[in-house]
Amino acid sequence: NAGVTQTPKFQVLKTGQSMTLQCAQDMNHNSMYWYRQDPGMGLRLIYYSASEGTTDKGEVPNGYNVSRLNKREFSLRLESAAPSQTSVYFCASSDRGPYNEQFFGPGTRLTVL
Amino acid sequence: GQQLNQSPQSMFIQEGEDVSMNCTSSSIFNTWLWYKQDPGEGPVLLIALYKAGELTSNGRLTAQFGITRKDSFLNISASIPSDVGIYFCAGLTGTASKLTFGTGTRLQVTL
Secondary structure, eight states: OOOEEEEOSEEEEOTTOOEEEEEEESSOOSEEEEEEEETTTEEEEEEEESSTTOOEEOSOOTTEEEEEOSSSBEEEEESSOOGGGOEEEEEEEEOSSSSOOOEEOOOEEEEEO | OOOBEEEOSEEEEETTOOEEEEEEOSSOOSEEEEEEEOTTSOOEEEEEEOSTTOEEEETTEEEEEOTTSSEEEEEEOSOOGGGOEEEEEEEEOTTOOOEEEBOOEEEEEEO
């Protein structure tokens, strides 16, 4: 039982390049989330998927797109990377229910030059 | 977007000391969660609180859900070196699936 896995762990991009961050969970959770973490800012929600087939914007969605490929996988795409998107990106999942305890992946450290 | 205010921002303590940190909000939350993040890792859930006034322990950790539902406290007793990390509070309101995270408290433990 690996929990939440993310790939890649590290990535360096040039401004304008595109890439997709992958996330998968093996806990049969219904909901999945993408966050970014910047120094001194805590975690901010980019997009989330309450259930398979649905996605919704979070607090900071601009410059990102997501795909809930199936119940296990939720990907985050940067179409044209900008230096402001340099951050650590975390994927999380939770079971549907009243308590919404989220379990996090190890993160992807992205640098945009 | 709203973020929860955590204090202190950072703490330097000696091994064996007790630690207290808190989280405050201008809004009411129905659930409070406390996470710990080790360097280079994702946050890990420590304690979950579901009712106003609730006091919950997990080993050396004790957390409380404030009566006003606008704050929460985390205490760590007899700190050890592996307590080093960043502690985040997070709040959940209504039936939304979205958590609001605090700004974090960075804890350093010296021998």
